[in-house]
Amino acid sequence: MNSAGYLVNNLARLLVEVLRKRIAPLGIVPGQFPTLLALWEKDGLTQKELLVLVDIEQATLANTLTRMERDGLITRKEHPADARARTIHLTNQGRSIRDEAYKAAAQINEEVLADLSDAETEAFLSYMRRVIGRIKEVEATS
Amino acid sequence: MNSAGYLVNNLARLLVEVLRKRIAPLGIVPGQFPTLLALWEKDGLTQKELLVLVDIEQATLANTLTRMERDGLITRKEHPADARARTIHLTNQGRSIRDEAYKAAAQINEEVLADLSDAETEAFLSYMRRVIGRIKEVEATS
Protein backbone atom coordinates (compact mmCIF):
# COMPACT_ATOMS: atom_id res chain seq x y z
CA MET A 1 0.00 0.00 0.00
CA ASN A 2 2.57 2.59 -1.05
CA SER A 3 1.31 3.72 -4.41
CA ALA A 4 0.87 7.40 -5.08
CA GLY A 5 -2.89 6.98 -5.32
CA TYR A 6 -3.16 5.28 -1.99
CA LEU A 7 -0.98 7.85 -0.26
CA VAL A 8 -2.81 10.82 -1.76
CA ASN A 9 -6.15 9.40 -0.75
CA ASN A 10 -4.97 8.62 2.73
CA LEU A 11 -3.46 12.05 3.19
CA ALA A 12 -6.56 13.81 1.91
CA ARG A 13 -8.79 11.91 4.33
CA LEU A 14 -6.50 12.66 7.25
CA LEU A 15 -6.38 16.36 6.41
CA VAL A 16 -10.13 16.63 6.07
CA GLU A 17 -10.62 15.04 9.46
CA VAL A 18 -8.08 17.36 11.09
CA LEU A 19 -9.83 20.35 9.54
CA ARG A 20 -13.22 19.01 10.62
CA LYS A 21 -12.13 18.83 14.25
CA ARG A 22 -10.53 22.27 14.26
CA ILE A 23 -13.43 24.12 12.68
CA ALA A 24 -16.22 22.27 14.43
CA PRO A 25 -16.30 24.93 17.21
CA LEU A 26 -17.02 27.53 14.52
CA GLY A 27 -20.10 25.65 13.39
CA ILE A 28 -18.78 24.81 9.94
CA VAL A 29 -17.62 21.67 8.14
CA PRO A 30 -14.80 21.12 5.63
CA GLY A 31 -16.98 21.10 2.53
CA GLN A 32 -18.13 24.63 3.31
CA PHE A 33 -14.62 26.02 3.47
CA PRO A 34 -13.98 26.77 -0.22
CA THR A 35 -17.34 28.49 -0.54
CA LEU A 36 -16.73 30.55 2.55
CA LEU A 37 -13.28 31.58 1.32
CA ALA A 38 -14.85 32.83 -1.89
CA LEU A 39 -17.66 34.69 -0.14
CA TRP A 40 -15.29 36.27 2.38
CA GLU A 41 -13.45 37.69 -0.61
CA LYS A 42 -16.59 38.86 -2.39
CA ASP A 43 -20.14 38.62 -1.12
CA GLY A 44 -23.33 38.49 -3.18
CA LEU A 45 -22.07 36.18 -5.93
CA THR A 46 -24.39 33.91 -7.87
CA GLN A 47 -23.98 30.14 -7.77
CA LYS A 48 -22.56 30.30 -11.27
CA GLU A 49 -19.93 32.83 -10.23
CA LEU A 50 -19.05 30.81 -7.13
CA LEU A 51 -18.73 27.69 -9.20
CA VAL A 52 -15.72 28.90 -11.17
CA LEU A 53 -13.95 29.63 -7.89
CA VAL A 54 -14.52 26.41 -5.96
CA ASP A 55 -13.67 23.65 -8.46
CA ILE A 56 -16.44 21.23 -7.60
CA GLU A 57 -19.45 20.14 -9.62
CA GLN A 58 -22.50 22.36 -9.78
CA ALA A 59 -24.73 19.83 -8.06
CA THR A 60 -22.26 19.45 -5.21
CA LEU A 61 -22.18 23.21 -4.73
CA ALA A 62 -25.97 23.46 -4.79
CA ASN A 63 -26.23 20.89 -2.01
CA THR A 64 -23.47 22.53 0.00
CA LEU A 65 -25.23 25.89 -0.28
CA THR A 66 -28.46 24.33 0.93
CA ARG A 67 -26.68 22.99 4.01
CA MET A 68 -25.00 26.34 4.58
CA GLU A 69 -28.35 28.07 4.45
CA ARG A 70 -29.77 25.52 6.86
CA ASP A 71 -26.82 26.18 9.18
CA GLY A 72 -27.39 29.93 9.12
CA LEU A 73 -24.17 30.81 7.28
CA ILE A 74 -25.71 32.27 4.13
CA THR A 75 -28.99 33.50 2.70
CA ARG A 76 -30.07 33.47 -0.93
CA LYS A 77 -31.87 36.41 -2.51
CA GLU A 78 -33.50 36.68 -5.90
CA HIS A 79 -31.24 38.07 -8.56
CA PRO A 80 -32.27 41.58 -9.60
CA ALA A 81 -32.04 40.87 -13.31
CA ASP A 82 -32.34 37.12 -13.82
CA ALA A 83 -35.16 35.18 -12.23
CA ARG A 84 -33.31 31.89 -12.67
CA ALA A 85 -30.37 33.02 -10.58
CA ARG A 86 -30.03 33.86 -6.91
CA THR A 87 -27.36 35.88 -5.18
CA ILE A 88 -25.63 34.38 -2.17
CA HIS A 89 -24.93 36.45 0.93
CA LEU A 90 -23.10 35.74 4.14
CA THR A 91 -25.08 36.14 7.34
CA ASN A 92 -23.56 37.95 10.31
CA GLN A 93 -22.68 34.52 11.64
CA GLY A 94 -21.00 33.54 8.40
CA ARG A 95 -19.00 36.76 8.42
CA SER A 96 -18.08 36.58 12.09
CA ILE A 97 -16.09 33.34 11.93
CA ARG A 98 -13.83 34.49 9.14
CA ASP A 99 -10.72 35.35 11.14
CA GLU A 100 -10.90 32.25 13.31
CA ALA A 101 -11.33 30.05 10.27
CA TYR A 102 -8.36 31.58 8.47
CA LYS A 103 -6.29 31.11 11.58
CA ALA A 104 -7.30 27.46 11.94
CA ALA A 105 -6.46 26.71 8.32
CA ALA A 106 -3.09 28.42 8.51
CA GLN A 107 -2.25 26.63 11.72
CA ILE A 108 -3.08 23.22 10.30
CA ASN A 109 -1.05 23.95 7.21
CA GLU A 110 1.92 24.87 9.32
CA GLU A 111 1.57 21.94 11.69
CA VAL A 112 1.27 19.20 9.12
CA LEU A 113 4.15 20.55 7.05
CA ALA A 114 6.38 21.11 10.05
CA ASP A 115 8.68 18.21 9.19
CA LEU A 116 9.41 19.57 5.71
CA SER A 117 11.85 22.37 5.07
CA ASP A 118 10.70 25.39 3.10
CA ALA A 119 12.37 24.03 0.00
CA GLU A 120 10.79 20.62 0.47
CA THR A 121 7.38 22.18 1.00
CA GLU A 122 7.78 24.15 -2.21
CA ALA A 123 8.82 21.01 -4.06
CA PHE A 124 5.89 19.09 -2.59
CA LEU A 125 3.37 21.70 -3.70
CA SER A 126 4.92 21.91 -7.12
CA TYR A 127 4.79 18.12 -7.59
CA MET A 128 1.12 18.18 -6.73
CA ARG A 129 0.43 20.97 -9.17
CA ARG A 130 2.29 19.14 -11.88
CA VAL A 131 0.44 15.87 -11.30
CA ILE A 132 -2.90 17.69 -11.21
CA GLY A 133 -1.99 19.40 -14.46
CA ARG A 134 -1.02 16.10 -15.97
CA ILE A 135 -4.30 14.42 -15.02
CA LYS A 136 -6.40 17.25 -16.38
CA GLU A 137 -4.43 17.05 -19.60
CA VAL A 138 -4.84 13.30 -19.93
CA GLU A 139 -8.53 13.48 -19.15
CA ALA A 140 -9.11 16.29 -21.60
CA THR A 141 -7.62 14.38 -24.50
CA SER A 142 -9.28 11.04 -23.80
CA MET B 1 -6.31 28.22 -3.68
CA ASN B 2 -2.79 26.88 -3.45
CA SER B 3 -2.56 25.53 0.07
CA ALA B 4 -1.35 22.01 0.64
CA GLY B 5 -4.76 20.95 1.90
CA TYR B 6 -6.55 22.25 -1.13
CA LEU B 7 -4.10 20.62 -3.53
CA VAL B 8 -4.13 17.26 -1.77
CA ASN B 9 -7.91 17.21 -1.75
CA ASN B 10 -8.12 18.19 -5.38
CA LEU B 11 -5.56 15.60 -6.41
CA ALA B 12 -7.26 12.85 -4.46
CA ARG B 13 -10.61 13.56 -6.08
CA LEU B 14 -9.09 13.61 -9.55
CA LEU B 15 -7.31 10.31 -8.97
CA VAL B 16 -10.42 8.61 -7.65
CA GLU B 17 -12.37 9.68 -10.72
CA VAL B 18 -9.66 8.44 -13.07
CA LEU B 19 -9.61 5.10 -11.27
CA ARG B 20 -13.41 4.95 -11.34
CA LYS B 21 -13.50 5.29 -15.11
CA ARG B 22 -10.74 2.77 -15.72
CA ILE B 23 -12.13 0.02 -13.52
CA ALA B 24 -15.78 0.52 -14.37
CA PRO B 25 -15.55 -2.12 -17.14
CA LEU B 26 -14.45 -4.62 -14.50
CA GLY B 27 -17.60 -4.06 -12.49
CA ILE B 28 -15.86 -2.55 -9.47
CA VAL B 29 -15.58 0.91 -7.90
CA PRO B 30 -12.65 2.66 -6.21
CA GLY B 31 -13.75 2.02 -2.64
CA GLN B 32 -13.58 -1.71 -3.26
CA PHE B 33 -9.99 -1.60 -4.43
CA PRO B 34 -8.14 -1.83 -1.10
CA THR B 35 -10.33 -4.69 0.03
CA LEU B 36 -9.81 -6.54 -3.22
CA LEU B 37 -6.06 -6.04 -3.03
CA ALA B 38 -6.05 -7.59 0.42
CA LEU B 39 -8.25 -10.53 -0.60
CA TRP B 40 -6.23 -11.20 -3.73
CA GLU B 41 -3.24 -11.58 -1.44
CA LYS B 42 -5.06 -13.78 1.06
CA ASP B 43 -8.60 -15.06 0.83
CA GLY B 44 -10.89 -16.05 3.68
CA LEU B 45 -9.98 -13.28 6.11
CA THR B 46 -12.40 -11.99 8.71
CA GLN B 47 -13.56 -8.39 8.70
CA LYS B 48 -11.29 -7.76 11.66
CA GLU B 49 -8.27 -9.08 9.82
CA LEU B 50 -9.13 -7.10 6.71
CA LEU B 51 -9.51 -3.98 8.78
CA VAL B 52 -5.85 -3.77 9.76
CA LEU B 53 -4.90 -3.95 6.10
CA VAL B 54 -7.19 -1.35 4.56
CA ASP B 55 -6.88 1.64 6.87
CA ILE B 56 -10.50 2.75 6.92
CA GLU B 57 -13.03 2.68 9.76
CA GLN B 58 -14.77 -0.56 10.65
CA ALA B 59 -18.20 0.78 9.74
CA THR B 60 -16.97 1.91 6.33
CA LEU B 61 -15.53 -1.52 5.64
CA ALA B 62 -18.73 -3.25 6.73
CA ASN B 63 -20.72 -1.16 4.26
CA THR B 64 -18.20 -1.71 1.49
CA LEU B 65 -18.33 -5.47 2.07
CA THR B 66 -22.12 -5.39 1.86
CA ARG B 67 -21.92 -3.66 -1.53
CA MET B 68 -19.26 -6.10 -2.72
CA GLU B 69 -21.49 -9.00 -1.75
CA ARG B 70 -24.40 -7.37 -3.55
CA ASP B 71 -22.17 -6.96 -6.63
CA GLY B 72 -21.15 -10.60 -6.61
CA LEU B 73 -17.49 -10.02 -5.75
CA ILE B 74 -17.41 -11.78 -2.39
CA THR B 75 -19.39 -14.13 -0.19
CA ARG B 76 -19.39 -14.29 3.60
CA LYS B 77 -19.37 -17.59 5.46
CA GLU B 78 -19.80 -18.26 9.14
CA HIS B 79 -16.54 -18.44 11.04
CA PRO B 80 -15.78 -21.99 12.15
CA ALA B 81 -14.82 -21.01 15.70
CA ASP B 82 -16.46 -17.65 16.46
CA ALA B 83 -20.15 -17.09 15.80
CA ARG B 84 -19.70 -13.32 15.88
CA ALA B 85 -17.27 -13.34 13.00
CA ARG B 86 -17.61 -14.22 9.33
CA THR B 87 -14.92 -15.14 6.83
CA ILE B 88 -14.82 -13.27 3.54
CA HIS B 89 -14.21 -15.09 0.28
CA LEU B 90 -13.76 -13.93 -3.29
CA THR B 91 -16.19 -15.30 -5.84
CA ASN B 92 -14.92 -16.50 -9.19
CA GLN B 93 -15.88 -13.12 -10.54
CA GLY B 94 -13.91 -11.34 -7.84
CA ARG B 95 -10.89 -13.49 -8.57
CA SER B 96 -11.15 -13.20 -12.33
CA ILE B 97 -10.65 -9.44 -12.55
CA ARG B 98 -7.45 -9.44 -10.55
CA ASP B 99 -4.91 -9.12 -13.34
CA GLU B 100 -6.88 -6.49 -15.22
CA ALA B 101 -7.31 -4.44 -12.06
CA TYR B 102 -3.62 -4.57 -11.21
CA LYS B 103 -2.81 -3.53 -14.74
CA ALA B 104 -5.23 -0.60 -14.62
CA ALA B 105 -3.82 0.65 -11.33
CA ALA B 106 -0.23 0.38 -12.50
CA GLN B 107 -1.06 2.16 -15.73
CA ILE B 108 -2.76 5.06 -13.97
CA ASN B 109 0.16 5.36 -11.59
CA GLU B 110 2.57 5.54 -14.48
CA GLU B 111 0.47 7.97 -16.49
CA VAL B 112 -0.19 10.52 -13.79
CA LEU B 113 3.44 10.53 -12.64
CA ALA B 114 4.82 10.71 -16.16
CA ASP B 115 5.94 14.34 -15.78
CA LEU B 116 8.03 13.56 -12.70
CA SER B 117 11.46 11.98 -12.90
CA ASP B 118 12.15 8.87 -10.86
CA ALA B 119 13.90 10.95 -8.24
CA GLU B 120 11.06 13.43 -8.10
CA THR B 121 8.52 10.65 -7.77
CA GLU B 122 10.49 9.18 -4.92
CA ALA B 123 10.68 12.56 -3.21
CA PHE B 124 6.97 13.11 -3.74
CA LEU B 125 6.05 9.78 -2.16
CA SER B 126 8.42 10.38 0.69
CA TYR B 127 6.94 13.83 1.41
CA MET B 128 3.50 12.31 1.56
CA ARG B 129 4.65 9.59 3.91
CA ARG B 130 6.30 12.17 6.15
CA VAL B 131 3.25 14.40 6.26
CA ILE B 132 0.99 11.42 6.94
CA GLY B 133 3.30 10.37 9.74
CA ARG B 134 3.30 13.87 11.13
CA ILE B 135 -0.51 14.08 11.17
CA LYS B 136 -0.88 10.74 12.87
CA GLU B 137 1.63 11.85 15.47
CA VAL B 138 -0.10 15.16 16.12
CA GLU B 139 -3.50 13.51 16.33
CA ALA B 140 -2.26 10.84 18.69
CA THR B 141 -0.93 13.34 21.20
CA SER B 142 -3.88 15.74 21.10
Place this chain on the structure above:
DNA sequence: TAATATTACATAGTTTGCTATGCAATGCTA
Protein backbone atom coordinates in the same frame (compact mmCIF):
# COMPACT_ATOMS: atom_id res chain seq x y z
C1' DT C 1 -42.87 35.98 -32.87
C1' DA C 2 -43.13 31.13 -32.17
C1' DA C 3 -40.24 27.41 -31.62
C1' DT C 4 -35.95 25.88 -30.07
C1' DA C 5 -31.68 26.08 -27.52
C1' DT C 6 -29.27 27.39 -23.64
C1' DT C 7 -28.64 28.64 -18.97
C1' DA C 8 -29.10 28.58 -13.77
C1' DC C 9 -30.27 25.99 -10.41
C1' DA C 10 -32.42 21.95 -8.00
C1' DT C 11 -33.21 17.16 -7.21
C1' DA C 12 -32.54 12.14 -7.26
C1' DG C 13 -29.65 8.50 -6.60
C1' DT C 14 -25.01 6.37 -5.73
C1' DT C 15 -20.46 5.96 -3.41
C1' DT C 16 -17.48 6.33 0.29
C1' DG C 17 -15.94 8.42 4.15
C1' DC C 18 -17.02 9.50 9.16
C1' DT C 19 -19.10 8.95 14.32
C1' DA C 20 -22.26 6.95 17.40
C1' DT C 21 -24.64 3.22 18.85
C1' DG C 22 -26.81 -1.36 19.04
C1' DC C 23 -26.62 -6.42 19.56
C1' DA C 24 -25.10 -10.84 20.12
C1' DA C 25 -21.28 -13.75 21.16
C1' DT C 26 -17.28 -14.48 23.68
C1' DG C 27 -14.00 -13.85 27.44
C1' DC C 28 -12.79 -12.74 32.08
C1' DT C 29 -13.18 -12.52 37.01
C1' DA C 30 -15.00 -12.22 41.64
Place this chain on the structure above:
DNA sequence: TAGCATTGCATAGCAAACTATGTAATATTA
Protein backbone atom coordinates in the same frame (compact mmCIF):
# COMPACT_ATOMS: atom_id res chain seq x y z
C1' DT D 1 -20.71 -19.84 37.37
C1' DA D 2 -23.13 -15.52 37.22
C1' DG D 3 -22.36 -11.06 36.01
C1' DC D 4 -19.74 -7.72 33.63
C1' DA D 5 -16.52 -6.31 30.00
C1' DT D 6 -14.94 -6.82 25.55
C1' DT D 7 -15.18 -8.02 20.86
C1' DG D 8 -17.00 -8.51 15.98
C1' DC D 9 -20.03 -6.82 13.16
C1' DA D 10 -24.16 -4.16 11.63
C1' DT D 11 -26.95 -0.13 11.34
C1' DA D 12 -28.33 4.70 11.42
C1' DG D 13 -27.41 9.09 10.14
C1' DC D 14 -24.56 12.70 8.17
C1' DA D 15 -21.18 14.92 4.80
C1' DA D 16 -19.48 15.59 0.43
C1' DA D 17 -18.24 13.96 -3.87
C1' DC D 18 -20.10 12.30 -8.41
C1' DT D 19 -23.54 11.71 -12.78
C1' DA D 20 -27.94 12.21 -14.74
C1' DT D 21 -31.93 14.58 -15.21
C1' DG D 22 -35.71 17.95 -14.39
C1' DT D 23 -37.63 22.73 -14.44
C1' DA D 24 -38.00 27.26 -15.11
C1' DA D 25 -36.31 31.40 -17.20
C1' DT D 26 -33.84 33.59 -20.72
C1' DA D 27 -31.76 33.96 -25.27
C1' DT D 28 -31.51 32.92 -30.09
C1' DT D 29 -33.08 31.97 -34.56
C1' DA D 30 -35.94 30.62 -38.47
